Amino acid sequence: MGAAYSLVWGEGMCYNIPILERQRMTIMSYEPFYERFPKVAEKETRTIISMNDSDLPDDEYGLTEAYCNEPNCDCRRVFFNVYSWQKRKVVAVIAYGWESREYYARWFGDDDPQMLRELQGPVLNTWSPQSKLAPVLLERVKWVLQDRQYIARIKRHYKMFRSTVDNAVREPESSSATKVGRNDPCPCGSGKKYKRCCRQFT
Numbered sequence: 001m002g003a004a005y006s007l008v009w010g011e012g013m014c015y016n017i018p019i020l021e022r023q024r025m026t027i028m029s030y031e032p033f034y035e036r037f038p039k040v041a042e043k044e045t046r047t048i049i050s051m052n053d054s055d056l057p058d059d060e061y062g063l064t065e066a067y068c069n070e071p072n073c074d075c076r077r078v079f080f081n082v083y084s085w086q087k088r089k090v091v092a093v094i095a096y097g098w099e100s101r102e103y104y105a106r107w108f109g110d111d112d113p114q115m116l117r118e119l120q121g122p123v124l125n126t127w128s129p130q131s132k133l134a135p136v137l138l139e140r141v142k143w144v145l146q147d148r149q150y151i152a153r154i155k156r157h158y159k160m161f162r163s164t165v166d167n168a169v170r171e172p173e174s175s176s177a178t179k180v181g182r183n184d185p186c187p188c189g190s191g192k193k194y195k196r197c198c199r200q201f202t
Contacts (some may be wrong), residue, residue, distance in 0.1 A: 029120055030066040030079045033157055036164050041065070044153060055136045059084040063141065065154065067161040074162075075107065079125060080152055082137050092137040093128035096121040098151055 034041035041064075046062040066079040076099045082092040097104060097120045104119040105111040117123065122142055124134050145151060 022071075028165060029068050029070045029073075031161075032067040032081070033065040033067060033161055036161060037157070039161070040157070044157070046144065048137075048144065050140075056108065056133065056140065057086070059087075061091070061137060061140075063144070065157060067158055069161075069165050071165060075119075076103070076158065078158065082134075082141070084133075091131040092134035093125040093130065094122050094134075094138055095125045096118075096123075096140050096141075096145065096154075098155060109196060 032041075034045070045065070046063045048063070050056040050059050050061065054056070062083040062085070063084055064081045066081060068075050068077065075097070077095060077097040080092075080094040080096065081090045082094065083089070084091045095118070099120070101116045101120055104116050108115065108119060118126070122138060122145060124130055124138055
Protein backbone atom coordinates (compact mmCIF):
# COMPACT_ATOMS: atom_id res chain seq x y z
CA MET A 1 0.00 0.00 0.00
CA GLY A 2 2.99 2.28 0.52
CA ALA A 3 1.28 4.13 3.37
CA ALA A 4 2.56 4.99 6.82
CA TYR A 5 -0.31 5.20 9.24
CA SER A 6 -1.34 3.65 12.51
CA LEU A 7 -4.51 2.76 14.34
CA VAL A 8 -5.40 4.15 17.75
CA TRP A 9 -8.46 4.42 19.92
CA GLY A 10 -10.04 7.84 19.52
CA GLU A 11 -10.73 9.90 22.62
CA GLY A 12 -13.35 12.59 23.04
CA MET A 13 -14.31 12.51 19.41
CA CYS A 14 -18.03 12.36 20.05
CA TYR A 15 -18.21 15.72 21.76
CA ASN A 16 -16.35 18.05 19.43
CA ILE A 17 -18.12 17.26 16.16
CA PRO A 18 -20.19 20.24 14.91
CA ILE A 19 -23.96 19.78 15.28
CA LEU A 20 -24.57 19.99 11.51
CA GLU A 21 -22.10 17.19 10.86
CA ARG A 22 -23.66 15.10 13.62
CA GLN A 23 -27.05 15.49 11.96
CA ARG A 24 -25.60 14.40 8.62
CA MET A 25 -24.36 11.21 10.24
CA THR A 26 -27.94 10.02 10.63
CA ILE A 27 -28.56 8.08 7.41
CA MET A 28 -32.08 6.85 6.73
CA SER A 29 -32.73 4.66 9.81
CA TYR A 30 -29.10 4.59 10.92
CA GLU A 31 -28.30 6.45 14.14
CA PRO A 32 -24.82 7.24 15.51
CA PHE A 33 -23.75 4.81 18.22
CA TYR A 34 -22.52 7.66 20.41
CA GLU A 35 -26.05 9.09 20.67
CA ARG A 36 -27.01 6.15 22.90
CA PHE A 37 -23.62 5.17 24.34
CA PRO A 38 -21.45 8.30 24.47
CA LYS A 39 -19.03 6.98 27.11
CA VAL A 40 -18.37 3.74 25.25
CA ALA A 41 -18.01 5.56 21.94
CA GLU A 42 -15.53 7.99 23.45
CA LYS A 43 -13.29 5.13 24.53
CA GLU A 44 -13.81 2.70 21.66
CA THR A 45 -14.10 4.72 18.45
CA ARG A 46 -11.26 3.78 16.15
CA THR A 47 -9.20 6.41 14.37
CA ILE A 48 -6.92 6.10 11.35
CA ILE A 49 -3.92 8.40 11.65
CA SER A 50 -2.46 9.16 8.24
CA MET A 51 1.19 10.20 8.11
CA ASN A 52 3.29 10.50 4.95
CA ASP A 53 0.69 8.65 2.93
CA SER A 54 0.99 9.64 -0.73
CA ASP A 55 -2.72 8.97 -1.31
CA LEU A 56 -4.22 10.41 1.86
CA PRO A 57 -3.51 13.82 3.47
CA ASP A 58 -2.01 13.79 6.95
CA ASP A 59 -4.97 13.81 9.29
CA GLU A 60 -6.91 11.82 11.85
CA TYR A 61 -9.94 10.05 10.41
CA GLY A 62 -12.46 8.88 13.00
CA LEU A 63 -14.60 5.85 12.16
CA THR A 64 -17.82 6.94 13.85
CA GLU A 65 -20.30 4.07 13.84
CA ALA A 66 -24.01 4.23 13.03
CA TYR A 67 -26.50 1.38 13.43
CA CYS A 68 -30.06 0.69 12.31
CA ASN A 69 -32.74 1.92 14.71
CA GLU A 70 -35.69 0.24 12.95
CA PRO A 71 -37.59 -1.93 15.46
CA ASN A 72 -37.17 -5.71 15.00
CA CYS A 73 -34.56 -5.30 12.25
CA ASP A 74 -31.55 -7.60 12.30
CA CYS A 75 -29.52 -6.32 9.35
CA ARG A 76 -26.19 -6.79 11.16
CA ARG A 77 -24.53 -3.86 9.41
CA VAL A 78 -22.66 -0.72 10.41
CA PHE A 79 -22.19 2.58 8.62
CA PHE A 80 -18.82 4.25 9.21
CA ASN A 81 -19.08 8.01 8.97
CA VAL A 82 -15.41 8.81 8.38
CA TYR A 83 -14.79 12.14 10.07
CA SER A 84 -11.79 14.31 9.19
CA TRP A 85 -10.52 16.28 12.16
CA GLN A 86 -8.77 18.85 9.97
CA LYS A 87 -11.69 19.41 7.61
CA ARG A 88 -14.18 19.15 10.47
CA LYS A 89 -16.61 17.13 8.38
CA VAL A 90 -17.52 13.64 7.17
CA VAL A 91 -15.45 12.76 4.11
CA ALA A 92 -16.74 9.24 3.44
CA VAL A 93 -19.63 6.97 4.44
CA ILE A 94 -18.79 3.27 4.29
CA ALA A 95 -21.27 0.43 4.80
CA TYR A 96 -20.15 -2.93 6.14
CA GLY A 97 -21.98 -6.15 7.01
CA TRP A 98 -20.08 -8.90 8.81
CA GLU A 99 -22.38 -11.82 7.98
CA SER A 100 -22.25 -14.14 4.95
CA ARG A 101 -23.94 -13.44 1.63
CA GLU A 102 -26.30 -16.33 2.40
CA TYR A 103 -27.42 -14.51 5.53
CA TYR A 104 -28.15 -11.30 3.64
CA ALA A 105 -29.96 -13.19 0.89
CA ARG A 106 -32.31 -14.63 3.54
CA TRP A 107 -32.64 -11.35 5.40
CA PHE A 108 -33.31 -9.25 2.30
CA GLY A 109 -35.34 -11.91 0.49
CA ASP A 110 -33.34 -11.57 -2.72
CA ASP A 111 -30.18 -13.21 -4.00
CA ASP A 112 -29.20 -10.55 -6.54
CA PRO A 113 -25.36 -10.60 -6.52
CA GLN A 114 -24.97 -6.84 -6.82
CA MET A 115 -27.39 -6.21 -3.97
CA LEU A 116 -25.63 -8.77 -1.78
CA ARG A 117 -22.27 -7.09 -2.45
CA GLU A 118 -23.79 -3.77 -1.38
CA LEU A 119 -25.27 -5.28 1.79
CA GLN A 120 -22.12 -7.10 2.81
CA GLY A 121 -19.52 -4.54 1.78
CA PRO A 122 -17.39 -2.85 2.75
CA VAL A 123 -18.61 -0.36 0.13
CA LEU A 124 -19.11 3.37 -0.24
CA ASN A 125 -22.75 4.03 0.58
CA THR A 126 -24.52 4.92 -2.66
CA TRP A 127 -27.00 7.31 -1.04
CA SER A 128 -24.47 9.38 0.90
CA PRO A 129 -22.34 12.29 -0.33
CA GLN A 130 -18.73 11.23 -0.71
CA SER A 131 -15.58 13.36 -0.96
CA LYS A 132 -12.72 12.75 -3.37
CA LEU A 133 -10.90 11.00 -0.49
CA ALA A 134 -13.66 8.38 -0.13
CA PRO A 135 -12.17 5.69 -2.46
CA VAL A 136 -8.82 5.82 -0.65
CA LEU A 137 -10.51 5.75 2.75
CA LEU A 138 -12.52 2.70 1.66
CA GLU A 139 -9.26 0.85 1.00
CA ARG A 140 -7.89 1.90 4.38
CA VAL A 141 -11.05 0.77 6.15
CA LYS A 142 -10.82 -2.60 4.38
CA TRP A 143 -7.37 -2.92 5.92
CA VAL A 144 -8.69 -1.98 9.37
CA LEU A 145 -11.40 -4.64 9.08
CA GLN A 146 -8.76 -7.35 8.96
CA ASP A 147 -8.53 -6.87 12.74
CA ARG A 148 -10.78 -9.57 14.20
CA GLN A 149 -10.84 -7.93 17.61
CA TYR A 150 -12.17 -4.76 16.04
CA ILE A 151 -14.92 -6.68 14.23
CA ALA A 152 -15.82 -8.34 17.54
CA ARG A 153 -16.07 -4.86 19.06
CA ILE A 154 -18.40 -3.72 16.25
CA LYS A 155 -20.61 -6.75 16.83
CA ARG A 156 -20.75 -5.96 20.54
CA HIS A 157 -21.68 -2.35 19.81
CA TYR A 158 -24.40 -3.59 17.46
CA LYS A 159 -25.88 -5.85 20.16
CA MET A 160 -25.78 -3.03 22.71
CA PHE A 161 -27.46 -0.63 20.31
CA ARG A 162 -30.10 -3.14 19.16
CA SER A 163 -30.95 -4.04 22.76
CA THR A 164 -31.94 -0.42 23.44
CA VAL A 165 -34.04 -0.29 20.25
CA ASP A 166 -35.84 -3.62 20.64
CA ASN A 167 -36.34 -3.33 24.41
CA ALA A 168 -37.96 0.07 23.90
CA VAL A 169 -40.46 -1.59 21.54
CA ARG A 170 -41.16 -4.60 23.79
CA GLU A 171 -41.55 -2.74 27.09
CA PRO A 172 -45.04 -1.28 26.45
CA GLU A 173 -46.37 -4.64 25.26
CA SER A 174 -46.32 -6.22 28.69
CA SER A 175 -45.77 -4.83 32.14
CA SER A 176 -44.71 -8.31 33.25
CA ALA A 177 -41.79 -8.48 30.81
CA THR A 178 -38.73 -10.19 32.27
CA LYS A 179 -36.30 -7.66 33.69
CA VAL A 180 -32.55 -8.11 33.67
CA GLY A 181 -31.14 -8.39 37.18
CA ARG A 182 -27.96 -6.58 38.21
CA ASN A 183 -26.04 -9.85 38.43
CA ASP A 184 -27.56 -11.45 35.32
CA PRO A 185 -25.52 -11.83 32.11
CA CYS A 186 -25.73 -8.64 30.06
CA PRO A 187 -28.19 -8.97 27.14
CA CYS A 188 -25.65 -7.35 24.79
CA GLY A 189 -23.72 -10.63 24.74
CA SER A 190 -20.46 -9.29 26.19
CA GLY A 191 -20.28 -12.09 28.77
CA LYS A 192 -20.11 -9.58 31.64
CA LYS A 193 -22.65 -9.08 34.40
CA TYR A 194 -25.33 -6.53 33.55
CA LYS A 195 -24.27 -4.21 36.41
CA ARG A 196 -20.72 -4.05 35.04
CA CYS A 197 -21.75 -3.59 31.41
CA CYS A 198 -24.74 -1.86 29.80
CA ARG A 199 -26.51 -0.98 33.08
CA GLN A 200 -24.00 1.78 33.76
CA PHE A 201 -24.84 3.41 30.44
CA THR A 202 -28.64 3.37 30.81
